[in-house]
Amino acid sequence: MDMKKRRDMQLAYIADESVMEEQARCRKILQKLNFADRSDFDKIAEIAKELLGKSEGACINPPFYCDYGSHIEVGRNFFANYNCSIIDVAKVKIGDNCQMAPNVSIYMAGHPVYPKLSRGRSF
Numbered sequence: 001m002d003m004k005k006r007r008d009m010q011l012a013y014i015a016d017e018s019v020m021e022e023q024a025r026c027r028k029i030l031q032k033l034n035f036a037d038r039s040d041f042d043k044i045a046e047i048a049k050e051l052l053g054k055s056e057g058a059c060i061n062p063p064f065y066c067d068y069g070s071h072i073e074v075g076r077n078f079f080a081n082y083n084c085s086i087i088d089v090a091k092v093k094i095g096d097n098c099q100m101a102p103n104v105s106i107y108m109a110g111h112p113v114y115p116k117l118s119r120g121r122s123f
Helices: 003-008 017-034 041-052
Strands: 064-066 072-074 084-087 092-094 105-107
Touching: 003 017, 017 041, 017 064, 041 072
Parallel strands: 064 084, 072 092, 084 105
Antiparallel strands: none
8 A cells, every 4th residue: 555545544654755745746835825925815815725725715824834735625714824834644624714813733643652663664
């Protein structure tokens, strides 16, 4: 089983080349978002739509951080204030009219906590 399938099934995985390609795509979009003119709300909304896929009225105040973007689903009128981090290794679903305060972090990832599992991870 490849690592993307393991990740998507919420099994332990290693970020191999195919996983890192997805993260590289996301990081390029985040670069555009986080360095966009903060007064160009239309451009920020366009980049947010590129990052998140379907989004209706999503507004993100940069900086914003995530691993994939494609694993985040937001409802209508989503708002994330400054310095939001969503570690979207697993699916993150946020409903309509959600407004996040500054510095909100959502983590959908973990690491093995038992020594035998955290060392020499071979799958």
